[in-house]
Amino acid sequence: MQSNPQEVAAHASVQAETRKQGRLLHVSVCGLWRMGDSLPAEAHFVLQCLTDARVRELSLNADDLHHWDTSLLVFLVRVIRTARKRGLTVSLNLPEGLTRLLSLALSAPAGADVVRRQTDETFLSTLGGRALALLPDIADFFYFLGEIVASFQRLILGQSHMRLQDLMAIVYECGVRALPIISLTSLLFGLILAFVGWVQLTQFGAQVYVAGLVGIGMLRIMGAMMVGVVMSGRVGAAYAALTGTMRVNEEVDALSAAGIYPVDFLVLPRVLALTAMTPLLTLYADIMGIAGGYLVGVTMMGLNPYEYLNATVQMTPFRHVLVGLVYGTFFGVIIALSGCFHGMRCGRSAGAVGLAVTTAVVHALVGIILATAVITVVCTVLGV
Amino acid sequence: MLQQECEVRICARDLQVGFDGRVLMRHVSFDVRAGEIFCIMGVSGSGKSSLLRVLMGLKAPQAGRIFYGDTDFWGGDQEARRNVMRHAGVLFQGGALWSSMTLAENVGLLLQQYTDMEEQEIREHALLKLALAGLAGFEDYYPSEISGGMRKRAGLARALALDPRILFLDEPSAGLDPVSGRMLDDLILELRETLNTSFVIVSHELQSIFAIADNSVYLDVQSRSVTAVGRPADLARDPETEVNARRFLTRGKV
Numbered sequence: 001m002q003s004n005p006q007e008v009a010a011h012a013s014v015q016a017e018t019r020k021q022g023r024l025l026h027v028s029v030c031g032l033w034r035m036g037d038s039l040p041a042e043a044h045f046v047l048q049c050l051t052d053a054r055v056r057e058l059s060l061n062a063d064d065l066h067h068w069d070t071s072l073l074v075f076l077v078r079v080i081r082t083a084r085k086r087g088l089t090v091s092l093n094l095p096e097g098l099t100r101l102l103s104l105a106l107s108a109p110a111g112a113d114v115v116r117r118q119t120d121e122t123f124l125s126t127l128g129g130r131a132l133a134l135l136p137d138i139a140d141f142f143y144f145l146g147e148i149v150a151s152f153q154r155l156i157l158g159q160s161h162m163r164l165q166d167l168m169a170i171v172y173e174c175g176v177r178a179l180p181i182i183s184l185t186s187l188l189f190g191l192i193l194a195f196v197g198w199v200q201l202t203q204f205g206a207q208v209y210v211a212g213l214v215g216i217g218m219l220r221i222m223g224a225m226m227v228g229v230v231m232s233g234r235v236g237a238a239y240a241a242l243t244g245t246m247r248v249n250e251e252v253d254a255l256s257a258a259g260i261y262p263v264d265f266l267v268l269p270r271v272l273a274l275t276a277m278t279p280l281l282t283l284y285a286d287i288m289g290i291a292g293g294y295l296v297g298v299t300m301m302g303l304n305p306y307e308y309l310n311a312t313v314q315m316t317p318f319r320h321v322l323v324g325l326v327y328g329t330f331f332g333v334i335i336a337l338s339g340c341f342h343g344m345r346c347g348r349s350a351g352a353v354g355l356a357v358t359t360a361v362v363h364a365l366v367g368i369i370l371a372t373a374v375i376t377v378v379c380t381v382l383g384v
Numbered sequence: 385m386l387q388q389e390c391e392v393r394i395c396a397r398d399l400q401v402g403f404d405g406r407v408l409m410r411h412v413s414f415d416v417r418a419g420e421i422f423c424i425m426g427v428s429g430s431g432k433s434s435l436l437r438v439l440m441g442l443k444a445p446q447a448g449r450i451f452y453g454d455t456d457f458w459g460g461d462q463e464a465r466r467n468v469m470r471h472a473g474v475l476f477q478g479g480a481l482w483s484s485m486t487l488a489e490n491v492g493l494l495l496q497q498y499t500d501m502e503e504q505e506i507r508e509h510a511l512l513k514l515a516l517a518g519l520a521g522f523e524d525y526y527p528s529e530i531s532g533g534m535r536k537r538a539g540l541a542r543a544l545a546l547d548p549r550i551l552f553l554d555e556p557s558a559g560l561d562p563v564s565g566r567m568l569d570d571l572i573l574e575l576r577e578t579l580n581t582s583f584v585i586v587s588h589e590l591q592s593i594f595a596i597a598d599n600s601v602y603l604d605v606q607s608r609s610v611t612a613v614g615r616p617a618d619l620a621r622d623p624e625t626e627v628n629a630r631r632f633l634t635r636g637k638v
Binding site for chain 2: 035036069070071073074077078097098100101104105106107248347348349350351352
């Protein structure tokens with residue numbers, strides 16, 4: 001803004017003197033107050049004077065005040081607050097506009113109780129808080145599972161709000177559109193398995209067993225695993241972000257208010273689609289993985305193409321395919337649940353959406369590993 | 385305070401705004417002076433918000449020029465526009481608060497970025513701006529924890545953070561209760577009076593327009609041009625005013 005051409009003081013300044021045997025503190029502000037300039041040295045002196053026990057009155061004045069902005073206001077508010085805290089009598093002889101802004105700034109809070117208490121953030125309290133929150137969180141997850149079961153029941157009874165067009169769009173999105181990336185990763189993984197096997201097996205002259213290694217490895221677990229990892233990053237994160245953003249924008253509330261179960265509308269189609277598509281993608285990944293192994297076996301190891309295919313069929317019993325499908329189905333359920341659960345329980349800020357997405361992906365991956373461990377142990381015990 | 389009434393802060397000449405190939409408004413020219421409250425009026429879809437976005441540097445005009453003081457706003461580069469906008473504050477229609485920061489942090493962010501103030505000083509400034517907007521005591525709340533009207537006022541507090549010379553307000557009183565709306569008008573007048581701030585306001589709220597606006601343009605959707613210029617309260621009374629503009633200002637009574 002403009003400044004006075006005949007500037008007397010280029011900087012903010014404050015003059016303070018005590019009168020009436022130290023009872024009255026006379027403060028006058030003058031000069032040029034600009035935001036970002038440091039407070040004049042006398043300002044601290046004024047605040048110090050206010051703590052003097054002899055001072056009972058404060059008088060605020062403005063002399064030669066050229067230009068000011070809210071930095072002056074901040075200073076005055078601080079002075080007046082300090083004075084009032086000590087119960088001093090305050091008299092204002094300031095320009096009219098300044099007085100009005102001051103009274104606005106000093107107006108009491110809408111309610112004394114609105115001031116938020118700062119939360120205690122020590123290590124122990126955080127740890128305790130986490131521990132206490134764990135049980136309700138788990139209970140909440142089971143409640144969420146229950147909601148999905150109830151929603152599934154409504155679907156069977158034909159009372160669901162789920163739309164077929166949504167389901168088909170989600171199936172297309174998580175199934176068909178995932179094919180390119182699944183092709184790439186599984187093919188490469190088949191290649192890797194074949195290379196790893198090749199190094200060991202040539203020492204015994206048993207190269208042809210590479211076919212069995214790749215076949216069993218891909219069919220039994222690695223096909224499902226590749227799909228699980230790719231889908232938790234690709235789809236689980238997307239579900240959490242989508243439902244989370246819908247919560248921030250009150251779109252989920254709009255569904256509830258319209259009498260539509262959000263779980264029917266948002267969660268159930270995603271859980272169904274992913275549960276159906278992950279096993280199918282697993283089968284596809286198996287085939288791509290075996291194709292990768294075949295490429296290495298035939299072009300680099302010099303195996304006969306028919307010999308390789310024959311060895312694959314001979315060495316991999318069909319039950320491995322079924323075991324792989326079991327893994328895949330569980331992974332699909334875990335990814336969908338993790339994504340939707342964290343999305344639906346998302347807080348109402350942009351940061352909360354980011355957190356929901358991260359947690360969804362991490363929980364999906366950890367869940368996949370845990371499920372793999374459990375299923376593997378069960379399969380071993382059953383001798384499958 | 386010094387008041388140099390003659391100083392022109394924004395000077396728009398022959399602006400043409402629109403989307404892609406579509407033209408919303410042609411030949412828009414006006415001046416906004418220091419300490420003036422300037423209102424952009426028009427029915428929905430007439431290009432008010434687009435014009436505001438052009439003035440704020442978020443969207444290039446299809447033709448015409450804008451001068452902020454001596455700076456050719458769209459003739460220069462992005463850096464020049466950022467420098468101009470540092471001295472302007474914006475209140476967006478929905479408040480557009482940063483949802484993962486508290487109100488004090490929302491206001492303080494600009495101070496942190498553009499001044500050398502200490503943490504404590506920034507907080508004091510932020511609290512003052514929130515108090516001016518009537519939100520004393522709510523500084524540690526998150527935007528999702530307060531009501532829509534309060535979010536709007538917090539948005540205003542954020543717009544005021546750097547004591548801007550020009551404030552752009554997009555529908556400031558929409559969604560406010562009558563008392564808060566009146567409080568906002570009073571605050572606008574107070575800031576104009578004391579800090580000599582200029583305001584560019586897009587608004588439908590006739591009561592508030594009549595109460596505070598010094599000057600205005602009416603954007604006519606049919607002719608895609610400015611059909612009325614002047615103080616809204618005078619325009620409403622003047623029988624010479626173009627008929628659509630009068631209908632707007634009298635809520636269709638003409």
